[in-house]
Amino acid sequence: MLDTLNTMLVDALGPAGPLIAVAGLAALMLLLAVPMVMNAKPDPLDKLKETGRKRLEAETRAVLREKRRNEKLNKYAQFLEPQDAKELSAIRTRLLQAGYRSKDSVQVYYFAQVVLGLGLLALGTAYYFGAVDSPDASIKQKLIYIIGPGAVGYMAPKYWVTRRVAERQDEIQRGFPDALDMMLVCVEAGQSMDQSIVRVAAEMRASYPALADEFQIIANEMKAGKDKAAVLSDMSDRCGVQDISSFVTVLNQAATFGTSIADALRVYAGEMRDKRVMRAEEAANKLPTKMTLVTMMLTVPPLLIILVGPSAVGIANMGNIGQ
Structure with missing residues (x-):
C-alpha cells in the first residue's frame, strides 16, 4: 500500500514527491490547528486568577491615591477640621448621613467651603471693580457684589450636604x-x-x-x-x-x-x-391645598377677562361716542 502510494507520488511530483506530500500535509494540519487554538475557550481558573489580579491592582491603585490625597490634606488638617470634638463628631455624622464615608470627608468639606468662599469672593471683587464700580455706589451695593458671592460659595457645600441628606x-x-x-x-x-x-x-x-x-x-x-x-x-x-x-x-x-x-x-x-x-394618604390630602393657589392664579384672571372685558369695552365705546 505504501509502495503504491510512493510510486504514485514519484510519478506525479517527481523524485521529491513524498517529501512534498508530507510537507503539504503538515502545513494543512498547522492551518487547521491555528484557528482551533485561537477559538479555544480560556481556562476558567486562569480567568479567575486574572480577574483577581486586576481587582487587586485596581484596589492597590485606589489605596495609593487615597493615601497621597490624605497626606496632602493632613498637612492642613488643623485648618480644615474643627478643633471642638463635639462639632467634629456632628459634621462627620452629617456627612455619613449624606453618604460620604471616606476618611477625609470632613477635610474635603471644609476645604470646599474655603476654596469656594474665597474664589467667589475674588470673582465678585474683580467684577465689581471691573464693571460696576462708580462714585455713586452705596455700601449695600458693594456688599451685594463683593461679599454676596463669597457668602454663597461658603454656604454652597452646606446646602449640598443638607439636600443630599434629605434625598438619601x-x-x-x-x-x-x-x-x-x-x-x-x-x-x-x-x-x-x-x-x-x-x-x-x-x-x-x-x-x-x-x-x-x-x-x-x-x-x-x-x-x-x-x-x-x-x-x-x-x-x-x-x-x-x-x-x-x-x-x-x-x-x-x-x-x-x-x-x-x-x-x-x-x-x-x-x-x-x-x-x-x-x-401616601397624607401627601394626597395636601395636594388640594397646594393646588389652590395655582388654580386661582390660572383661573381667576381669565374669568375676570371674560366677565369684565365686555363691560370695559362697552364703557370705552360709550366714552368715544360722547366725545
Missing part, C-alpha cells in the same frame, strides 16, 4: 418597608439574620442603592466580628431615619429578651406598611 433619607424611608418584607420572607424560609441581610442588600441594589449600601455595611461589619448591637446602632446613626432607629430597637430587644426575630419582624413590617399607606 427619603430614599431609605421609601424602600425600608420593602426591605423588611423581603427580610421577613428570608427569615421565615430558614435563613439566619446575617444571611437575610446579605440577600436583602443584593436584591435592593437596583431600586434603592442607598439602603442596599447600609445593609451591605452591616453584613461586612458582622463578618468582621463586630458586635451586632453596635453594628445596628451605627446603622441608625448613619441613616438618621426614625424608622431605622425603631427597627434597631426592635431587633435589640428581641435579642435581649430571647423572643422570635421572625415574630418581631412580622409585626414591625406590618406597621411599616400601614405607615407607608398613611404617608
